Amino acid sequence: MRRLSSAPASGTAERPTAERGATAERILAAGEELFCQRGFGAVSVRDIAERAGVQKALVFYHYGNKDALFARVLEGYYRAHTEALSRAFAAEGTRRERFHRLIDAYLDFIAGHVRYAVLVQRAVAEPEAHPFIGENLAPLFEWIAGALREVVPSTGPLAAHHFFVTFSGLVINYFTYAPLLRAAGIEHVDRDPASPEALAERKAHVHWVVDVLLDRLEAG
Amino acid sequence: MRRLSSAPASGTAERPTAERGATAERILAAGEELFCQRGFGAVSVRDIAERAGVQKALVFYHYGNKDALFARVLEGYYRAHTEALSRAFAAEGTRRERFHRLIDAYLDFIAGHVRYAVLVQRAVAEPEAHPFIGENLAPLFEWIAGALREVVPSTGPLAAHHFFVTFSGLVINYFTYAPLLRAAGIEHVDRDPASPEALAERKAHVHWVVDVLLDRLEAG
DNA sequence: ACACCGGTTTACCGATCGGTCAATATCAAT
DNA sequence: ATTGATATTGACCGATCGGTAAACCGGTGT
Numbered sequence: 212m213r214r215l216s217s218a219p220a221s222g223t224a225e226r227p228t229a230e231r232g233a234t235a236e237r238i239l240a241a242g243e244e245l246f247c248q249r250g251f252g253a254v255s256v257r258d259i260a261e262r263a264g265v266q267k268a269l270v271f272y273h274y275g276n277k278d279a280l281f282a283r284v285l286e287g288y289y290r291a292h293t294e295a296l297s298r299a300f301a302a303e304g305t306r307r308e309r310f311h312r313l314i315d316a317y318l319d320f321i322a323g324h325v326r327y328a329v330l331v332q333r334a335v336a337e338p339e340a341h342p343f344i345g346e347n348l349a350p351l352f353e354w355i356a357g358a359l360r361e362v363v364p365s366t367g368p369l370a371a372h373h374f375f376v377t378f379s380g381l382v383i384n385y386f387t388y389a390p391l392l393r394a395a396g397i398e399h400v401d402r403d404p405a406s407p408e409a410l411a412e413r414k415a416h417v418h419w420v421v422d423v424l425l426d427r428l429e430a431g
Numbered sequence: 432m433r434r435l436s437s438a439p440a441s442g443t444a445e446r447p448t449a450e451r452g453a454t455a456e457r458i459l460a461a462g463e464e465l466f467c468q469r470g471f472g473a474v475s476v477r478d479i480a481e482r483a484g485v486q487k488a489l490v491f492y493h494y495g496n497k498d499a500l501f502a503r504v505l506e507g508y509y510r511a512h513t514e515a516l517s518r519a520f521a522a523e524g525t526r527r528e529r530f531h532r533l534i535d536a537y538l539d540f541i542a543g544h545v546r547y548a549v550l551v552q553r554a555v556a557e558p559e560a561h562p563f564i565g566e567n568l569a570p571l572f573e574w575i576a577g578a579l580r581e582v583v584p585s586t587g588p589l590a591a592h593h594f595f596v597t598f599s600g601l602v603i604n605y606f607t608y609a610p611l612l613r614a615a616g617i618e619h620v621d622r623d624p625a626s627p628e629a630l631a632e633r634k635a636h637v638h639w640v641v642d643v644l645l646d647r648l649e650a651g
Numbered sequence: 652a653c654a655c656c657g658g659t660t661t662a663c664c665g666a667t668c669g670g671t672c673a674a675t676a677t678c679a680a681t
Numbered sequence: 682a683t684t685g686a687t688a689t690t691g692a693c694c695g696a697t698c699g700g701t702a703a704a705c706c707g708g709t710g711t
Contacts, residue, residue, distance in 0.1 A: 234658080234659085250472070252470070252472035252473060253472060255697075255698065255699080256698085256699065256700085257697085257698085257699095265659090266659065266660055266661080267699095267700095268659075268660070268661085268700090268701080268702095269658080269659065269660090271699085271700065271701080272657095272658075272659080273658090276699075276700075277699065277700090332552055332607065335607055335608075335611060344611060345611050345612075345614045345615035346615065348608075348611055348612070348615055348617075349615045349617060352612065352615075352617050367632065367635075368632050368633075368635035368636040368638075368639060369636065369639065372612055372617060373632075373633070373636040375608075375612070376604055376605050376608045376609060376612075377600075377601055377604070377636070377637075377640060379604060379608060380597075380600035380601055380603065380604025380605070380608070381597055381600055383600065383604060383607075384596055384597070384599060384600025384603060384604060385596050385600070387552065387555055387603075388555075388568075388595075388596045388599060388600070389596060391555060391564060391565050391568055392565075392568070392572065392592055392595070392596070394565045395565030395566065395568055395569050395572075397568075397569060397572050397592060412587065412588050412593075413588075413593065415587075415588035416588040416589065416593040416597070417597075418588075419588055419589065420597060420644065423643060423644060423647045424640065424643060424644075427643045454688075454689085475667075475668065475669080476668085476669060476670085477667085477668085477669090485689085486689060486690055486691075487669095487670090487691095488670085488671080488672090488689075488690070488691080489688075489689065489690085491669085491670065491671080492687095492688075492689075493688090496669075496670075497669065497670090
């Protein structure tokens with residue numbers, strides 16, 4: 212899993228004790244890795260400090276408390292997520308070209324951050340989900356709704372928000388269910404769901420599904 | 432949320448201290464409620480014992496440890512889940528009638544156990560997911576794969592397992608994303624996603640999607 | 652020389668965690 | 682009445698948790 216924290220300039224003189232990189236950055240990076248690997252509850256501040264090669268009190272000094280650090284981690288991921296998708300959904304090309312690009316970018320991003328997706332799924336499930344989760348979902352919805360506006364009604368079972376849920380489910384559920392199918396010995400293909408080959412096949416599937424649905428919608 | 436533990440016979444004489452119902456049952460019930468409300472990590476054995484009106488040590492006496500109790504809770508839910516779906520997917524009717532029944536049952540079951548769905552999503556995400564999660568997914572996959580066998584290839588982007596992931600995503604993602612859309616003020620409809628009206632609309636949407644896909648598949 | 656200040660360390664706190672243990676209550680069978 | 686298995690209790694354990702307080706350190710300005 213790649214890291215998403217923007218690297219600091221770090222051109223200043225080396226600190227003698229720490230390896231390198233501003234302390235706050237290293238703490239954030241450690242938080243990213245650990246939260247994604249084990250989830251919020253299963254990670255202690257001590258773990259994070261240790262991974263960052265830093266004293267525990269520094270975590271509180273730099274980020275206030277554990278929750279705030281977690282929020283910062285989520286923030287960073289969502290920024291990267293939204294950015295990746297917005298680039299892919301640029302208004303060039305036909306409707307289905309844009310959808311295909313968006314789907315590919317979505318699958319690629321999650322494949323590059325599988326544990327992050329799990330983290331978000333968990334955070335989403337929380338009753339008091341962090342507000343910026345919804346906020347960051349809003350533009351994604353607007354793009355899809357905008358691209359569908361001319362071919363779907365504004366209410367009812369074929370309204371845009373249903374297709375938004377449906378399309379995102381095509382992507383997300385792949386990462387939550389495919390590993391289970393593998394574990395149960397169902398998906399005979401013995402390859403990592405996030406491998407390039409498996410990913411390409413899923414992309415082709417989702418492209419096919421979206422095309423079939425758009426065909427029907429555009430036919431009126 | 433309904434409970435799923437099978438009620439004990441309970442015809443025996445009342446115990447003086449406990450209200451009623453076998454102790455082990457009450458512990459399991461308390462575990463169900465709390466795990467579903469807050470997730471595994473956020474619930475302490477003390478919480479469960481207190482909710483059950485019972486001494487903490489009894490939890491360990493009856494179930495060994497916290498993990499084992501959690502496994503029992505998941506087991507109960509999965510049994511109910513599998514049973515509900517297997518009834519719906521009985522082999523009567525046309526292919527799409529069976530799919531529609533299965534979809535309705537799936538949506539209804541999750542709507543009746545929203546917190547459970549969240550719990551499972553979390554458990555699924557764990558690296559060492561409980562094996563019976565996969566085991567309980569297997570029959571569901573077999574039904575869908577069996578019903579599709581004649582119209583889909585056995586490998587590639589249109590293989591059965593892709594449609595399994597896709598169809599289940601249509602249902603599951605509704606419960607994880609719809610609340611977010613509401614919170615973000617996107618889904619103008621101000622109603623609970625699990626309300627009968629909203630549920631009926633989602634059913635209609637999924638029916639439509641599945642029918643369109645089956646139309647294309649059956650057309651060759 | 653002094654004070655200031657952000658960063659850092661060390662030691663500590665109270666709370667809570669999962670789990671154990673020996674003592675005890677309950678009840679059916681003898 | 683005694684026994685023996687099952688249920689239940691309350692006290693306790695070591696570990697770990699998130700978080701705090703005070704001292705300390707190296708630089709910078711005065």
